Amino acid sequence: xxxxxxxxxxxxxxxxxxxxxxxxxxxxxxxxxxxxxxxxxxxxxxxxxxxxxxxxxxxxxxxxxxxxxxxxxxxxxxxxxxxxxxxxxxxxxxxxxxxxxxxxxxxxxxxxxxxxxxxxxxxxxxxxxxxxxxxxxxxxxxxxxxxxxxxxxxxxxxxxxxxxxxxxxxxxxxxxxxxxxxxxxxxxxxxxxxxxxxxxxxxxxxxxxxxxxxxxxxxxxxxxxxxxxxxxxxxxxxxxxxxxxxxxxxxxxxxxxxxxxxxxxxxxxxxxxxxxxxxxxxxxxxxxxxxxxxxxxxxxxxxxxxxxxxxxxxxxxxxxxx
Amino acid sequence: xxxxxxxxxxxxxxxxxxxxxxxxxxxxxxxxxxxxxxxxxxxxxxxxxxxxxxxxxxxxxxxxxxxxxxxxxxxxxxxxxxxxxxxxxxxxxxxxxxxxxxxxxxxxxxxxxxxxxxxxxxxxxxxxxxxxxxxxxxxxxxxxxxxxxxxxxxxxxxxxxxxxxxxxxxxxxxxxxxxxxxxxxxxxxxxxxxxxxxxxxxxxxxxxxxxxxxxxxxxxxxxxxxxxxxxxxxxxxxxxxxxxxxxxxxxxxxxxxxxxxxxxxxxxxxxxxxxxxxxxxxxxxxxxxxxxxxxxxxxxxxxxxxxxxxxxxxxxxxxxxxxxxxxxxxxxxxxxxxxxxxxxxxxxxxxxxxxxxxxxxxxxxxxxxxxxxxxxxxxxxxxxxxxxxxxxxxxxxxxxxxxxxxxxxxxxxxxxxxxxxxxxxxxxxxxxxxxxxxxxxxxxxxxxxxxxxxxxxxxxxxxxxxxxxxxxxxxxxxxxxxxxxxxxxxxxxxxxxxxxxxxxxxxxxxxxxxxxxxxxxxxxxxxxxxxxxxxxxxxxxxxxxxxxxxxxxx
Numbered sequence: 001x002x003x004x005x006x007x008x009x010x011x012x013x014x015x016x017x018x019x020x021x022x023x024x025x026x027x028x029x030x031x032x033x034x035x036x037x038x039x040x041x042x043x044x045x046x047x048x049x050x051x052x053x054x055x056x057x058x059x060x061x062x063x064x065x066x067x068x069x070x071x072x073x074x075x076x077x078x079x080x081x082x083x084x085x086x087x088x089x090x091x092x093x094x095x096x097x098x099x100x101x102x103x104x105x106x107x108x109x110x111x112x113x114x115x116x117x118x119x120x121x122x123x124x125x126x127x128x129x130x131x132x133x134x135x136x137x138x139x140x141x142x143x144x145x146x147x148x149x150x151x152x153x154x155x156x157x158x159x160x161x162x163x164x165x166x167x168x169x170x171x172x173x174x175x176x177x178x179x180x181x182x183x184x185x186x187x188x189x190x191x192x193x194x195x196x197x198x199x200x201x202x203x204x205x206x207x208x209x210x211x212x213x214x215x216x217x218x219x220x221x222x223x224x225x226x227x228x229x230x231x232x233x234x235x236x237x238x239x240x241x242x243x244x245x246x247x248x249x250x251x252x253x254x255x256x257x258x259x260x261x262x263x264x265x266x267x268x269x270x271x272x273x274x275x276x277x278x279x280x281x282x283x284x285x286x287x288x289x290x291x292x293x294x295x296x297x298x299x300x301x302x303x304x305x306x307x308x309x310x311x312x313x314x315x316x317x318x319x320x321x322x
Numbered sequence: 323x324x325x326x327x328x329x330x331x332x333x334x335x336x337x338x339x340x341x342x343x344x345x346x347x348x349x350x351x352x353x354x355x356x357x358x359x360x361x362x363x364x365x366x367x368x369x370x371x372x373x374x375x376x377x378x379x380x381x382x383x384x385x386x387x388x389x390x391x392x393x394x395x396x397x398x399x400x401x402x403x404x405x406x407x408x409x410x411x412x413x414x415x416x417x418x419x420x421x422x423x424x425x426x427x428x429x430x431x432x433x434x435x436x437x438x439x440x441x442x443x444x445x446x447x448x449x450x451x452x453x454x455x456x457x458x459x460x461x462x463x464x465x466x467x468x469x470x471x472x473x474x475x476x477x478x479x480x481x482x483x484x485x486x487x488x489x490x491x492x493x494x495x496x497x498x499x500x501x502x503x504x505x506x507x508x509x510x511x512x513x514x515x516x517x518x519x520x521x522x523x524x525x526x527x528x529x530x531x532x533x534x535x536x537x538x539x540x541x542x543x544x545x546x547x548x549x550x551x552x553x554x555x556x557x558x559x560x561x562x563x564x565x566x567x568x569x570x571x572x573x574x575x576x577x578x579x580x581x582x583x584x585x586x587x588x589x590x591x592x593x594x595x596x597x598x599x600x601x602x603x604x605x606x607x608x609x610x611x612x613x614x615x616x617x618x619x620x621x622x623x624x625x626x627x628x629x630x631x632x633x634x635x636x637x638x639x640x641x642x643x644x645x646x647x648x649x650x651x652x653x654x655x656x657x658x659x660x661x662x663x664x665x666x667x668x669x670x671x672x673x674x675x676x677x678x679x680x681x682x683x684x685x686x687x688x689x690x691x692x693x694x695x696x697x698x699x700x701x702x703x704x705x706x707x708x709x710x711x712x713x714x715x716x717x718x719x720x721x722x723x724x725x726x727x728x729x730x731x732x733x734x735x736x737x738x739x740x741x742x743x744x745x746x747x748x749x750x751x752x753x754x755x756x757x758x759x760x761x762x763x764x765x766x767x768x769x770x771x772x773x774x775x776x777x778x779x780x781x782x783x784x785x786x787x788x789x790x791x792x793x794x795x796x797x798x799x800x801x802x803x804x805x806x807x808x809x810x811x812x813x814x815x816x817x818x819x820x821x822x823x824x825x826x827x828x829x830x831x832x833x834x835x836x837x838x839x840x841x842x843x844x845x846x847x848x849x850x851x852x853x854x855x856x857x858x859x860x861x862x863x864x865x866x867x868x869x870x871x872x873x874x875x876x
Contacts, residue, residue, distance in 0.1 A: 072547070132700075198835070208824050248784055256773065262719075266718040272765060
């Protein structure tokens, strides 16, 4: 007896309510953008400059006392948060202290960290700084720029690849789905105020890859069926294509999620934000490859007669293996 | 039908075997690491029995490449420094002044008296002459001092640019020379940082030039970035300069060609010194911590022959006058020259602790940095945090692995087991590749591997689902398997190429941990496509040939 997530043969109509799905996505995107506009992202020091210190002590973290101790140093913007993780030992109390970039300093000076250590040692005698990271404002500006370029490049490269391998309509559908996923991920990060740093950009790019992976598999089947069933309407080709690949879509999403959830629960708090972004991306990416990418494709329509030579220059590579 | 040529089979198994052998050292991480360290030590000339024993812990015929652990896993310090290359121009111009003075002094008839003027822009020499009419002659003379630039891009140009403004000659460095000099400054800085870190002696530091004027320094196992900064952040520019006067007025104007330098120990005391040094630290051949006659910590030093001669001549001619020992623009001490000091050795005293004198000796031995550095980024990860991350990563990977294995077996039965064997080989191959190129494993890198575990089965899932579909149209098992592989191929290739593109972009654009993630993700895609298309297929074919089943269930 096999475990089956999806029945052998499904006949769901994914396009009975295209307006509904696109509407839901549109509302989500608006919400995400609104959240981003109103709350902004909780940028980590990679993008904002400043210092993050991870402290560890056997005494219970008293955030108010920590704040009072550091307040005396007049460091400006100081954020203190306690870190919880089920994997910590009983006497392992961890806090994250974030100190904003100091005026006119390229990087936070060693003296300042030493002062902070002394001040905190008054509150918690055995406090240890298990990690200290400082990024100067010059570098953080560059990091933002490179990150933005990386995401744009990735989406652009993908657009070109899908365009060359399929048709421009597929590329548009795939890229709309990608942008959808990226926007929603940024939205959830701003809504939950999870720290947004360089690693999250890596997660975002992986989501781009994963979501596309899903979309491409569906599109590949669509292309195949378009050739097989020349007389059917586009909708009647799209629907069975998605149904046929549904089983695979779910299998892969479940195995990936299984692995990611293991990492989320057991992988430690240092990479939890990063893993969270990927879990969210897998869920949203699976949804978008079915409901967003395909619906866009349906709306745009696609050239059906694959047998005639193509004379438009734009998609001359489109039928290489069609 | 289902056939694979023998040579292809051999090739596939050989690839797998090579991958497994390359991955093996990582199973015995500590032993191999001890072996590698010992081999390196023996190569460096420390051929002791202890090292030989350590080297023998791992057989030398086996590969000994390991996946390096990143700073976030091992603990250590990371610094990104920007070298202030422009500073060097200034020193260069200062050194040019005596030459300009001498050449103009010889032409006093046409140019009149000469005076050095303060300049607003750094790295510029402004010389005022009293006879404005002689400016052309003066410029010609100064241009005569120019040297051709020795570099690939600057061929044909000279090192200085001379222009006249009424009665002032302005000398600055040419663009070609500036570029050539920047390169030299960077090379020298890298070399000196390397020497200083080697003196401290930690395992495999990474010291790389990044971009135009930046240096990335990563030292595993060091306690804190602060410690590292203290070692490499000091310029350690040692000079011996003639003293003109001593003052407590911080705003005193030292006059052209002179400078005002604060004393290291006495707050509020300043020295007016001649800017051009008699001898510099570059002419030191050795420096070691010592004690002076009063038993206080000091540093002993020796000059090379030319330094010794200059030092000897100066002390012989200036007995009775004070002489400043300046380190990084602070006067360490300013003793009065008691007698001629020949032989080129001396002692630096000051209010040192033993630690400070040891530190100073290390710095002087390694040489002075040509320019100051500004630290743009610094990160320290404690070893405990690194260990915690490794432990958490290990557990998470194991759990993810088992979960996926069980899930696949439940979903696809025997074929799922084949896919699982491929998955296990896949992980081994990733580690094999990572060890082969000596890549660094970071915490996001572990996440990349876990993600691969989840996604690696994708290609197999695509194939198996296809086989299921083909079975429905009742073509017989062999044909179904063949068609399944055939038809799934384009989806597999397209889907993986797109993810691979993002991995490449991440690698090119990213730095540090992000790069580590990109590497494991990229390798994961390569190995998973290989194992899914070749290994699983071969397993299925071998099974099929033995059993010849009439029906199959996927």
